[in-house]
Amino acid sequence: xxxxxxxxxxxxxxxxxIELVDVRKGYARAKLVVEERHLNAGGIVQGGAxxxxxxxxxxxAVNSHGALTVSLQSNIYYFRSETVGATLYAESRExxxxxxxxxxxxxxxxxxxQLIASFTATGFRKTVPLPFEPVE
Amino acid sequence: xxxxxxxxxxxxxxxxxIELVDVRKGYARAKLVVEERHLNAGGIVQGGAxxxxxxxxxxxAVNSHGALTVSLQSNIYYFRSETVGATLYAESRExxxxxxxxxxxxxxxxxxxQLIASFTATGFRKTVPLPFEPVE
Amino acid sequence: xxxxxxxxxxxxxxxxxIELVDVRKGYARAKLVVEERHLNAGGIVQGGAxxxxxxxxxxxAVNSHGALTVSLQSNIYYFRSETVGATLYAESRExxxxxxxxxxxxxxxxxxxQLIASFTATGFRKTVPLPFEPVE
Amino acid sequence: xxxxxxxxxxxxxxxxxIELVDVRKGYARAKLVVEERHLNAGGIVQGGAxxxxxxxxxxxAVNSHGALTVSLQSNIYYFRSETVGATLYAESRExxxxxxxxxxxxxxxxxxxQLIASFTATGFRKTVPLPFEPVE
Numbered sequence: 001x002x003x004x005x006x007x008x009x010x011x012x013x014x015x016x017x018i019e020l021v022d023v024r025k026g027y028a029r030a031k032l033v034v035e036e037r038h039l040n041a042g043g044i045v046q047g048g049a050x051x052x053x054x055x056x057x058x059x060x061a062v063n064s065h066g067a068l069t070v071s072l073q074s075n076i077y078y079f080r081s082e083t084v085g086a087t088l089y090a091e092s093r094e095x096x097x098x099x100x101x102x103x104x105x106x107x108x109x110x111x112x113x114q115l116i117a118s119f120t121a122t123g124f125r126k127t128v129p130l131p132f133e134p135v136e
Numbered sequence: 137x138x139x140x141x142x143x144x145x146x147x148x149x150x151x152x153x154i155e156l157v158d159v160r161k162g163y164a165r166a167k168l169v170v171e172e173r174h175l176n177a178g179g180i181v182q183g184g185a186x187x188x189x190x191x192x193x194x195x196x197a198v199n200s201h202g203a204l205t206v207s208l209q210s211n212i213y214y215f216r217s218e219t220v221g222a223t224l225y226a227e228s229r230e231x232x233x234x235x236x237x238x239x240x241x242x243x244x245x246x247x248x249x250q251l252i253a254s255f256t257a258t259g260f261r262k263t264v265p266l267p268f269e270p271v272e
Numbered sequence: 273x274x275x276x277x278x279x280x281x282x283x284x285x286x287x288x289x290i291e292l293v294d295v296r297k298g299y300a301r302a303k304l305v306v307e308e309r310h311l312n313a314g315g316i317v318q319g320g321a322x323x324x325x326x327x328x329x330x331x332x333a334v335n336s337h338g339a340l341t342v343s344l345q346s347n348i349y350y351f352r353s354e355t356v357g358a359t360l361y362a363e364s365r366e367x368x369x370x371x372x373x374x375x376x377x378x379x380x381x382x383x384x385x386q387l388i389a390s391f392t393a394t395g396f397r398k399t400v401p402l403p404f405e406p407v408e
Numbered sequence: 409x410x411x412x413x414x415x416x417x418x419x420x421x422x423x424x425x426i427e428l429v430d431v432r433k434g435y436a437r438a439k440l441v442v443e444e445r446h447l448n449a450g451g452i453v454q455g456g457a458x459x460x461x462x463x464x465x466x467x468x469a470v471n472s473h474g475a476l477t478v479s480l481q482s483n484i485y486y487f488r489s490e491t492v493g494a495t496l497y498a499e500s501r502e503x504x505x506x507x508x509x510x511x512x513x514x515x516x517x518x519x520x521x522q523l524i525a526s527f528t529a530t531g532f533r534k535t536v537p538l539p540f541e542p543v544e
Contacts, residue, residue: 324456
């Protein structure tokens with residue numbers, strides 16, 4: 001099993017239509033095409049849908065290093081609202097990688113390259129055996 | 137339409153089984169029973185599911201004041217993992233309410249009252265007409 | 273050397289008039305009397321002064337457990353501004369304590385008990401020898 | 409009075425040796441040379457000193473737009489520790505600018521260009537008259 005197959009087991013992301021489109025060592029990109037089911041009561045994409053898109057991207061980027069990594073905390077800033085039909089991309093940027101702790105920032109953009117939201121998270125790198133093959 | 141009916145239109149929360157159990161002026165409580173579909177690849181509840189639970193609770197609490205409120209940013213801290221069968225509750229606490237801006241903290245606890253995660257968000261209160269009847 | 277003496281070596285806090293008033297296991301309280309030198313250009317207490325007050329309180333609370341603890345990240349929410357003459361108190365609340373990681377929330381209040389700011393931080397607990405006697 | 413003179417009235421930044429080195433419309437850069445007085449009890453630069461460096465840079469960048477702007481919340485992530493003799497720079501990046509709200513990210517780097525800390529803040533833009541001449 002490689003990391004892509006492992007992360008297909010993220011049922012919350014998968015059942016909400018969030019897809020991993022690229023994973024390399026220390027990097028990931030994920031995608032969400034906004035449908036009715038992703039909207040909040042105000043008719044725009046729910047914050048939790050944006051958060052989940054970013055979180056899957058974070059999980060792929062951090063686990064690509066070959067240490068099982070859990071999230072300690074995250075924050076998200078919202079800049080623009082989107083609605084049905086928009087395609088949103090999450091792309092990771094490694095800010096810091098230490099032995100036990102790492103920090104990644106995930107930008108969410110739309111098809112026009114506009115910044116929709118910015119997410120940052122702290123990962124804690126466990127010393128348990130990896131449940132998948134490391135990324136080369 | 138009252139605020140409960142309005143928030144039933146939050147399709148992301150509803151389609152993920154998140155339910156509002158109480159709304160009063162400046163206060164809300166929401167609930168999630170963890171199923172397979174809420175898990176991440178590691179077999180524990182996905183951060184995005186916890187975030188969405190807290191975010192619906194936040195939306196109910198802030199909008200109860202009678203001003204349409206959008207989220208500017210949120211952060212979430214994770215303390216314990218939960219898996220299938222757990223019932224999780226999100227409960228709001230108003231930290232601050234100004235004319236244009238408000239801050240709420242949402243605690244997520246399990247059935248044993250253990251703190252699972254803590255979420256804080258800043259809301260921006262718009263001056264558009266409310267799409268529902270104010271909470272008395 | 274006990275933890276109070278150790279934290280007196282925090283020169284940034286000390287040189288800015290921030291004082292530790294109580295330290296117990298998992299708990300601390302700190303104090304700042306606002307002077308001209310703590311103000312920003314708008315004539316209110318600078319965010320960095322509030323942050324430093326909270327950060328010293330955090331350092332005392334987390335290190336009281338007997339593991340040298342460094343901060344990974346912090347956030348602060350501002351609710352009210354204060355100016356010269358106000359006495360501000362920071363008080364810690366332990367949200368979570370694991371073997372390697374802990375999370376504390378610090379409330380800053382004024383003499384009337386009003387909430388001025390709320391600070392949360394994630395600490396990483398190192399496995400180096402403590403440079404002071406543990407708190408009983 | 410221009411914005412540089414206005415921000416010299418930030419007594420907390422000034423009294424702690426933090427200096428604004430560049431301000432343009434939507435952009436600022438600030439500097440801190442680490443001395444003994446900026447250290448914490450562990451002998452590294454205190455989080456509050458880094459925070460204050462970033463906060464002054466944020467204040468300059470956001471106020472440069474010609475609307476008096478206050479901070480609603482900030483977060484800071486720490487990546488590396490520095491000590492006496494290091495020169496630290498804070499540089500702003502505008503993530504978002506709306507009519508009432510803006511978000512800026514401030515990177516703190518050392519002389520070798522290494523990322524020391526990353527700070528993000530939400531500003532609220534007031535509709536009061538500016539106490540200084542707008543930046544052209």
